[in-house]
Amino acid sequence: MTKQIGNDLATPEALAQMRAFRCKECSACKRTEAAETLIEAIKNHGAPSAEAVAARDKVLADNPCEAKWYAYQNHDLGHPGIGHLQFLAVGPGCTFKTPPERYPDTQHGLGWRYILVGKVNLETGAIEE
Numbered sequence: 001m002t003k004q005i006g007n008d009l010a011t012p013e014a015l016a017q018m019r020a021f022r023c024k025e026c027s028a029c030k031r032t033e034a035a036e037t038l039i040e041a042i043k044n045h046g047a048p049s050a051e052a053v054a055a056r057d058k059v060l061a062d063n064p065c066e067a068k069w070y071a072y073q074n075h076d077l078g079h080p081g082i083g084h085l086q087f088l089a090v091g092p093g094c095t096f097k098t099p100p101e102r103y104p105d106t107q108h109g110l111g112w113r114y115i116l117v118g119k120v121n122l123e124t125g126a127i128e129e
Helices: 011-018 029-041 050-062
Strands: 068-074 085-088 112-120
Touching: 011 085, 029 050, 085 112
Parallel strands: none
Antiparallel strands: 068 085, 068 112
16 A cells, blocks of 8 residues: 555545445345334334334444445645545445455546555544555
């Protein structure tokens, strides 16, 4: 991995989106579907109790998605966005099963500028090599 330029943390907004992401295909996500189904059934009969919501939240917390988030940083010295970070989910249920060395081309721009700099620690927001 390559040394980062400037940014070494994911923004709070990006981190919140990464924490909420579920691939829906790994074994942990499949286990949590039952809790979600239960809460939906309870909602159909009125508001779910605080205990039901707490039970669902515990199941989600105890079964984190197996997909991991990787950080890619713009290293194009001639680009005004040098140092900008992009994030990519990698693992079951994702397009990439292993992190590519460079960010893929997307509707947001060309990926060749963005080089893999590390994995995102979803608890602290730090990018770890």
